[in-house]
Amino acid sequence: MSDIILHHYPPSPVSEKIRVAMGFKKLTWKSVEQNRLPDRPELFAMTGGYRRIPVMQIGADIYCDTQCIFRELERRFPKPSFHPSGNSGASFGLSRWIDSEFFELGVRVAFAPVADSLPPELVADRTRLYFGPDGDMAAEAKDIPHTLSQLRAQLGWLDDQLLSNGAYMHGAKPSLSDLLAWYLVWFIKGRFGDAELLLGEFAELRSWVARMETIGHGTFSELSKEEALAIALNATPETPEQTDAADAQGLKTGMNVSVAPLTNSGESGVVGVVRALSRDSIALSRNEAQCGDVVVHFPRVGYRVTPL
Numbered sequence: 001m002s003d004i005i006l007h008h009y010p011p012s013p014v015s016e017k018i019r020v021a022m023g024f025k026k027l028t029w030k031s032v033e034q035n036r037l038p039d040r041p042e043l044f045a046m047t048g049g050y051r052r053i054p055v056m057q058i059g060a061d062i063y064c065d066t067q068c069i070f071r072e073l074e075r076r077f078p079k080p081s082f083h084p085s086g087n088s089g090a091s092f093g094l095s096r097w098i099d100s101e102f103f104e105l106g107v108r109v110a111f112a113p114v115a116d117s118l119p120p121e122l123v124a125d126r127t128r129l130y131f132g133p134d135g136d137m138a139a140e141a142k143d144i145p146h147t148l149s150q151l152r153a154q155l156g157w158l159d160d161q162l163l164s165n166g167a168y169m170h171g172a173k174p175s176l177s178d179l180l181a182w183y184l185v186w187f188i189k190g191r192f193g194d195a196e197l198l199l200g201e202f203a204e205l206r207s208w209v210a211r212m213e214t215i216g217h218g219t220f221s222e223l224s225k226e227e228a229l230a231i232a233l234n235a236t237p238e239t240p241e242q243t244d245a246a247d248a249q250g251l252k253t254g255m256n257v258s259v260a261p262l263t264n265s266g267e268s269g270v271v272g273v274v275r276a277l278s279r280d281s282i283a284l285s286r287n288e289a290q291c292g293d294v295v296v297h298f299p300r301v302g303y304r305v306t307p308l
């Protein structure tokens with residue numbers, strides 16, 4: 001099998017989910033550091049312009065969105081499982097809360113109080129991306145007490161979960177749910193000036209943080225963006241064709257479609273030919289001179305597929 005390549009950047013909280021997933025499964029991987037702003041021509045050649053980070057690449061197969069990356073890591077490296085107590089449905093359901101409302105609260109406390117000290121283009125970009133075209137970071141800064149009231153109660157849910165279940169979210173062993181909760185707590189701890197105060201009351205969560213910190217990021221070495229692109233060019237996609245007779249949109253392999261995230265930030269869709277379909281994912285064949293034939297994978301939940 002080709003190496004696992006993770007396209008990410010160190011301060012990215014969503015990428016931290018996957019870095020710890022690599023540690024969880026004790027994997028060896030290559031790290032490609034991408035720009036924090038969307039100046040990512042080599043990556044966009046492979047993904048067809050998918051705007052978000054992280055992206056996982058294995059040869060000429062490209063996995064967009066952590067939902068998809070988790071599923072692929074579990075398929076290729078089933079042990080140790082992300083679901084030791086079989087709570088995969090609960091974990092993916094949990095991700096819909098953590099990655100939306102909970103994450104946006106994290107973005108508010110991480111960016112708004114320090115927005116004046118950050119590069120204006122980064123603040124403008126993230127405001128548009130996370131709060132939509134009418135987003136206003138200065139207004140978010142004034143609203144921090146309210147944001148904290150929301151965050152505090154939701155951190156309390158995690159603490160309660162640990163109080164009733166033990167060392168980890170679903171019991172004695174860490175699972176996908178712990179990785180999901182972890183990236184948010186890591187983000188707040190690392191970026192919010194008053195994190196100590198905010199987390200102080202959550203004794204279970206604080207001792208869980210110490211356990212989570214021991215998981216690490218697996219074993220990795222650096223790879224350049226150009227090397228990653230050359231790996232895609234020299235590889236052949238390995239995703240087999242897969243149909244789904246029960247597809248709710250009547251999608252079929254061979255159709256031309258666009259796949260776009262369901263956000264209000266105007267992110268453009270990725271265009272390609274349907275290669276594989278399932279209830280949870282869709283994979284598109286694409287060809288670009290810089291990377292040759294690639295297959296790009298997306299989750300179904302949270303994305304709109306539009307036949308062209």
Ligand SMILES: N[C@@H](CCC(=O)N[C@@H](CS)C(=O)NCC(=O)O)C(=O)O
Nearest residue numbers: 012013014051052053054065066067
């Ligand atoms: N649903 C996506 C969300 C990814 C996401 O929002 N990532 C952030 C980085 S932490 C991002 O892409 N921000 C804009 C950017 O880096 O260009 C996933 O689970 O992978």
